[in-house]
Amino acid sequence: MIPRKGLGDLLQCFDRLHQNHPKYRLQLLGDGRQRAELEELAASLESGNAIEFLGFRNDRLALLSQFDLFVMTSSLEGIPRCMMEAMAVGIPVVAYDIPGVDQLIEHETTGLLAPLGDQEALAGCCERVLEDKTLARTLAHAARNRIDMDYSAARMAKEYEALFQNLLASGETIVTGEGGAG
8 A cells, every 4th residue: 555556546436436336345455654544534535434444465365356346546557466366366357547557458358447547437437347247247257368368377387388399399408597408
């Protein structure tokens, strides 16, 4: 929970959604230097009673698999592992459209994207996924396939196997990190 994660935007977005959908609940996983400030902001919102800060959890994947939606409001990321985890366990994703995130999410195919800082658009994307179960299932399925095809350990192992097969077939010498040759 640090400023570049944009969690203030997420809290404001959730507050908007909660006004029309009081059944919604927001759970935040993780910790960081901004947590106390964010808890204070959450307590000041009308939706404050529906917001829960869970802190750092070792069981985050089990918790994540129970979510209806994963939302990322970061302003700066690489390729976010937590988003990949959500996609891999079949949770639909909504996020701000930033570099890194756009490597994982294709708008309307593997998730929904909103312009950076546009809380209204973000809320609209969240509402669409939460209220349209068919859309949520379609996005989650495509996202999971994307992770399996492009980012899984199985895919990486196949690529290494193909590389080694090509090297062996070419007769090139393979040098290990310990100076040996094969």
